[in-house]
Amino acid sequence: MSKVVLITGASSGIGKAIAIYLLSKGFTVYGTSRSEANAAKFPFNLVALDVTKPATITSAVEKVIAKEGRLDVLINNAGKGITGAIEDTPTEEMKTNFDTNFFGPIEVMKAVLPQMRKQKSGLILNVTSIAGYMGLPFRGIYSASKGALELITEATNMEVNQFGINVVNVAPGDFATNIASGRYHTPVFENSAYKEKYAENLALMDSHVSGGMDPIVMAKKVLQIINTKNPKVHYKVGGFMEKFSIVLKRILPDKWYQKLLMNHYKL
Structure with a gap:
C-alpha cells in the first residue's frame, strides 16, 4: 500500500517539487493551495487549504x-517571507x-x-529554514517565526512519540524558487534610518534566492527522511557555508x- 502524503503550499516552489517527486516514487500525494481553481494542471491531487483559516484545514484533512x-x-x-x-516593519505584518x-x-x-494516533503511526515534517537558527538583519521576523516552529517541533515530537508518531524539522537554505516575489517587503521609506543598508540588503537577499539550489535536492532529502525508520529531529539542507554557519x-x-x-550584510 502506497503511503498517503499531504503537502501544504504545493502549488509552487519547494512544495511542488516535493509533490511531483514523491508522486514519481509511487506515493499517493495530495498537495494544497489556497484555491483549487487550477487543480487540473497539476499531476497530483490538489485540495484547497489556507493555513491561516482553520475551517479550510479541517475540510482538506477530512x-x-x-x-x-x-x-x-x-x-x-x-x-x-518577510523583510x-x-x-x-508594521506590527500587523509581523503577526500575519x-x-x-x-x-x-x-x-x-x-x-x-x-488520525495518526488512530493508526499508531505517522510522520510530520515541518519545513523551517536555516535562517531560523540565527537572527538575520532585515529578516528578523522570518528568522523568529521559523525558529519558533523548530522549537514547537521538538516539543511536539516528545509529546506524540508515545503514539508511534515522529515530528521532524527540515531546514532549507537558499533555493531557486519564487519565494522572493511572494515576500512582504517593508517599503524602503525615504525618512528611514535604515534606508541605504536595507535597500542594499534587499538586492542581496534576492540574489541569494535566484542563485539558490534546485528544489529537487529538498525533495530527495524528504524521501530519505520518509524512508528512515527512526528519523532525527533536525535536518538541514543547503550549501556548505549555510550549514557551517549553524x-x-x-x-x-x-x-x-x-x-x-x-x-x-555590510552593516
Missing part, C-alpha cells in the same frame, strides 16, 4: 482521510507572518494528529558571530 482511509505523512511546507528593519509560518503549521498538525553559531562567542554576519 477530504483526504475520507477518500484514502489514512494519512501517513504531513509535510508542513506552506510559508511566507524589513524591525523598527520599520507568524499566522502563516508558525500558527498555521500548528493548526495543520492538530488536524492530522487524531556550527559557527554554536562554537563562537556571540559578538564574534554577529561580526561575521554584519560583515556579510
Whole structure:
C-alpha cells in the first residue's frame, strides 16, 4: 500500500517539487493551495487549504482521510517571507507572518494528529529554514517565526512519540524558487534610518534566492527522511557555508558571530 502524503503550499516552489517527486516514487500525494481553481494542471491531487483559516484545514484533512482511509505523512511546507528593519516593519505584518509560518503549521498538525494516533503511526515534517537558527538583519521576523516552529517541533515530537508518531524539522537554505516575489517587503521609506543598508540588503537577499539550489535536492532529502525508520529531529539542507554557519553559531562567542554576519550584510 502506497503511503498517503499531504503537502501544504504545493502549488509552487519547494512544495511542488516535493509533490511531483514523491508522486514519481509511487506515493499517493495530495498537495494544497489556497484555491483549487487550477487543480487540473497539476499531476497530483490538489485540495484547497489556507493555513491561516482553520475551517479550510479541517475540510482538506477530512477530504483526504475520507477518500484514502489514512494519512501517513504531513509535510508542513506552506510559508511566507518577510523583510524589513524591525523598527520599520508594521506590527500587523509581523503577526500575519507568524499566522502563516508558525500558527498555521500548528493548526495543520492538530488536524492530522487524531488520525495518526488512530493508526499508531505517522510522520510530520515541518519545513523551517536555516535562517531560523540565527537572527538575520532585515529578516528578523522570518528568522523568529521559523525558529519558533523548530522549537514547537521538538516539543511536539516528545509529546506524540508515545503514539508511534515522529515530528521532524527540515531546514532549507537558499533555493531557486519564487519565494522572493511572494515576500512582504517593508517599503524602503525615504525618512528611514535604515534606508541605504536595507535597500542594499534587499538586492542581496534576492540574489541569494535566484542563485539558490534546485528544489529537487529538498525533495530527495524528504524521501530519505520518509524512508528512515527512526528519523532525527533536525535536518538541514543547503550549501556548505549555510550549514557551517549553524556550527559557527554554536562554537563562537556571540559578538564574534554577529561580526561575521554584519560583515556579510555590510552593516
